[in-house]
Amino acid sequence: MIDYLLAIARSQTGAWSWLLHRITGVGVLIFLLAHIVDTALIGLGPDAYEHALNLYRMPIFKIGEIALVFAVVYHSVNGIRVILVDFWEGGTKHHRQLFWGSVIATAVIFVPTAAIMGSRLF
Amino acid sequence: MITTAYGTRARPTNNFEVYSWFFMRVSGVVLLLMVFGHLAIMHVINSVDTINYWWVAERMATPFWRTYDWIILVLALLHGMNGMRVIVDDYVHTRGWRTWCMAVLWVVGFIFLSLGSLVLFTFTPVPRPV
Numbered sequence: 001m002i003d004y005l006l007a008i009a010r011s012q013t014g015a016w017s018w019l020l021h022r023i024t025g026v027g028v029l030i031f032l033l034a035h036i037v038d039t040a041l042i043g044l045g046p047d048a049y050e051h052a053l054n055l056y057r058m059p060i061f062k063i064g065e066i067a068l069v070f071a072v073v074y075h076s077v078n079g080i081r082v083i084l085v086d087f088w089e090g091g092t093k094h095h096r097q098l099f100w101g102s103v104i105a106t107a108v109i110f111v112p113t114a115a116i117m118g119s120r121l122f
Numbered sequence: 123m124i125t126t127a128y129g130t131r132a133r134p135t136n137n138f139e140v141y142s143w144f145f146m147r148v149s150g151v152v153l154l155l156m157v158f159g160h161l162a163i164m165h166v167i168n169s170v171d172t173i174n175y176w177w178v179a180e181r182m183a184t185p186f187w188r189t190y191d192w193i194i195l196v197l198a199l200l201h202g203m204n205g206m207r208v209i210v211d212d213y214v215h216t217r218g219w220r221t222w223c224m225a226v227l228w229v230v231g232f233i234f235l236s237l238g239s240l241v242l243f244t245f246t247p248v249p250r251p252v
Contacts, residue, residue: 022209025202025205026205026206026209028202029202029203029205029206032198032199032202032234033230033234036195036234036237036238037237039238039241040237040238040240040241042175042178042241042245043240043241043244043245045175045248046174046175046176046248049174049175049178050174050175053170053173053174056170057170057171061170062170065165065170069161069165072157072161076150076153076154076157076158079147079150079151079154080151080154082147083147083150083151086147113161113166116166117165117166117169120169120171
């Protein structure tokens with residue numbers, strides 16, 4: 001495991017984006033499963049659903065919500081990068097520019113969104 | 123027949139991995155568009171502070187949003203579960219554990235798809251108190 005992480009640390013951009021794609025993917029899936037359960041509570045009536053919502057209204061969950069948005073944005077933008085590398089003929093040649101482009105696009109989408117969401121923390 | 127630097131072999135008859143690879147890209151693009159819309163409406167324009175039972179009940183009164191949410195449910199679960207399958211393929215090497223992991227993924231996928239679909243198709247709000 002340590003060797004594996006060291007290999008990624010020494011590697012180029014591709015391995016980093018691959019590792020982060022995997023971590024954010026698993027993270028979003030775990031939230032999706034939780035989200036299916038909390039939404040299912042609406043079938044039990046207003047009290048059960050409000051109970052779930054009150055949990056999400058706690059500051060720790062609001063921070064988690066911002067992390068979730070980061071995971072979705074990064075996973076989406078990096079997914080587009082992967083598709084371009086797979087299907088666009090210049091994709092492999094310009095892989096470095098595509099990587100930095102994906103970093104910038106993630107920041108441009110995530111930072112203002114996080115600012116709006118963060119303003120509701122207090 | 124396929125000829126490679128390593129010799130000649132029969133063309134694989136099972137195209138599952140090709141379909142899986144293609145599905146991840148197609149569902150990924152559809153999910154990107156639909157989930158960004160979902161996040162904008164539910165997490166940016168509105169939030170957990172403004173959303174409540176009655177708000178969701180009103181939203182679910184439109185077949186459009188039920189369909190929209192169901193498409194996200196199906197695609198996101200399949201995309202996520204297939205991603206987990208690839209991860210299991212990468213890290214779990216013993217036959218017994220792999221079988222066990224795959225069984226868990228199928229059962230979890232089936233249960234959550236059923237639960238999510240059940241709610242989206244059967245939810246009828248209680249009458250609003252006046």
